[in-house]
Amino acid sequence: GGGAESPREAAGENFRLGTYVRLRLVGDDKKFLEKELAAADAEIVRLEALFSANIASSDISRVNRAGGEWVKVGPETADLIKRSLAIAAETDGAFDPAIGRVVRLWGIGTSAARVPDEPEIRAALRGGGYKNVKVREEDGESYVKAPDGLWLDLGAIAKGRVADILKERLVSDGVRGAIIDLGGNLALIGSSPDGRPWRLGLQHPHKQRGEYFGVVNVSDGSVVTSGPYERFFERDGVRYHHIFDPATGYPAKSDLDSVSIIDADSTRADALCTALFVMGRARAEKFLEKNTDLAAVLVLASGDKVLVTPAAREIFELTDKKFTVEV
Ligand code: FAD
Ligand code: MG
Ligand code: MG
Numbered sequence: 001g002g003g004a005e006s007p008r009e010a011a012g013e014n015f016r017l018g019t020y021v022r023l024r025l026v027g028d029d030k031k032f033l034e035k036e037l038a039a040a041d042a043e044i045v046r047l048e049a050l051f052s053a054n055i056a057s058s059d060i061s062r063v064n065r066a067g068g069e070w071v072k073v074g075p076e077t078a079d080l081i082k083r084s085l086a087i088a089a090e091t092d093g094a095f096d097p098a099i100g101r102v103v104r105l106w107g108i109g110t111s112a113a114r115v116p117d118e119p120e121i122r123a124a125l126r127g128g129g130y131k132n133v134k135v136r137e138e139d140g141e142s143y144v145k146a147p148d149g150l151w152l153d154l155g156a157i158a159k160g161r162v163a164d165i166l167k168e169r170l171v172s173d174g175v176r177g178a179i180i181d182l183g184g185n186l187a188l189i190g191s192s193p194d195g196r197p198w199r200l201g202l203q204h205p206h207k208q209r210g211e212y213f214g215v216v217n218v219s220d221g222s223v224v225t226s227g228p229y230e231r232f233f234e235r236d237g238v239r240y241h242h243i244f245d246p247a248t249g250y251p252a253k254s255d256l257d258s259v260s261i262i263d264a265d266s267t268r269a270d271a272l273c274t275a276l277f278v279m280g281r282a283r284a285e286k287f288l289e290k291n292t293d294l295a296a297v298l299v300l301a302s303g304d305k306v307l308v309t310p311a312a313r314e315i316f317e318l319t320d321k322k323f324t325v326e327v
Contacts (some may be wrong), residue, residue, distance in 0.1 A: 002297075007177070007193040010037045014042045017159055018054070018109075019183025025170065026177030026193050036175055044182075047165065051158040053151070053229050058143075059153050064100060070136065074268040077144030080161050080267075082134055087271040088130040088155070091287070095275035096246035098130045100151025106251075108242040109231040114235060115240060121249040127151070129246060156243075160224060160270025163187035167266070184230075186281040187222040187266045197315075204320060205229050205257035205299055213320040214297065214306065216292055222266035226273040227258030227299075229249050245278055255301045259284070262295040262312060281307075299323075 010033035011024040023040055025033045050073075052058045059077035073081075099143035101124035107113045116124075116241035127150025134145045146152060154161075159182040166180050167187045179198060192198050197219045201212030205227050216223055228241035228251070245252040259276045261269040272294070276284040281300065288294055288309055295312035299305075306323045308316050318325050 008033060009193070010034045011210045011239065012037050012041065014041055014044075015261075016041075017048055017052075017182060018155075018163065019159075022179070022181040023166075024181075025175050026190070027175055029256060033175070036170060036173055040170065040180075041168060043169065043235055044162060047076065047158075050074055051154050051161070053103075053153045053155070056301065060154060063144045063146050064151040066146070068145065069274060070143040070145045075142055076161075076165070078135055078137070078144065080158065081133065081144055081152070083161075083267060084154060084157055084271065085130055085135070087275070089267065090172060091272070091275035091279070093129055093246050094278040095156060095271045096130050097154055097157065098127060098133055098146065098150050099153050099244055099246055101127065101149070102154065102244050102246070102249045103242075105155045106242075108233060108239065108240060108251075109270065111232040113240075115235055125246075125249045125290075126273075131151075143256070155225075156274035157267060157271040159183065160184040160222070160266040160268070163266040163270075169231050170242050177262065185222075185224050185266065185270060188218055188220060191219045201319075202228070202260050202297060203229075203258070206303070213299065214248035214316055214318045216260075216262055216297075216312075216315045217317070218262060218315060221262055221264050222269050223260060223262050224266060224269040224273050225258055225260040226277045228252075228254070228277075229257070243274060243277055252280075254280045256281060256284065257299040257303070258299045260297040260298075262297075262315060303307075 008030040013022045027033050050059045053060050063071045088096050105116050105124045112119050127147050132147045136143045163180050180187040188198050197217040202214045204211045204213040232239050232241035243252050243295040255310045259273040261273045264270040296309045298307040306325050
């Protein structure tokens, strides 16, 4: 290498959005790529300050504290809440952005993680879910209202949205190749430095991080995975994970071990893989039959089988031969 036409790269890692964010940009001009890298990180920080339920001054936290009053929010927040409500409706509430009190109550992934009692769970569900969240536009401003006691949490969709915003910005600035890795939520620009599609591993649900059961070959797309192995704690031999069934307020009892979605739209992919995990195999298959464009790879909890939708067949390659593929 080293010739004038060989691609240059810039890469960085920061702790953002409660996870490790890794950006790798490919182009011709190293200085330009370094500048884009810094601007991308600043953009993540800006968006996290709007979307995070863990930052008191964020748009989301201000809505959650408003006791049922209208709150003025930024346009990105209003857009993301509207998309969240639409996907919540589309998935019959399996994805529910109004799950915030349940998330906070269990505290999974924090030092406050515990198993709440039934009355606490009932209280956390009392707000009634996403149908009670309202968005209003007036004179070019956006307002959001959630009933008193109902809290929003965009943890299952915001990384996808941040990835889409970054991607759009990098592309319009002229970056011709990138891997945007927001804690395993991947969005891609162009192809890899060798000109082939990016080859991305899908995490094995029961093995060390970085051990894959398969790979997908993707250019210009996004790959998102949800599973119960990401964040959990154990109490009395029972494992409690961070993906909740909004119908019960408990960690979803899913017969799936993970759901990966490969889609150009990372926002939708993020929300839907959480939703399909909550749905479990039977409901997820019905949803996928209605959405034949979706490329999805589902690992069954039985431990021996992977379901691959027709749209994913061309890009998915099984590498762990302990599994069999069912289409
Ligand atoms: P996904 O399946 O994509 O999402 C699961 C997360 O979504 C859960 O953690 C919960 O927050 C929420 N959720 C659970 N069930 C449902 C459901 N049925 N419908 C809708 N949503 C559901 N982590 C920290 O530890 N500290 C932080 O300060 C922090 N800040 C963050 C700020 C932002 C803007 C974002 C996007 C994430 C942040 N996180 C933070 C991480 C976050 O709490 C989640 O753990 C993470 O987003 C989970 O992503 P995932 O891909 O593993 O799972
Ligand atoms: Mg998600
Ligand atoms: Mg995710």
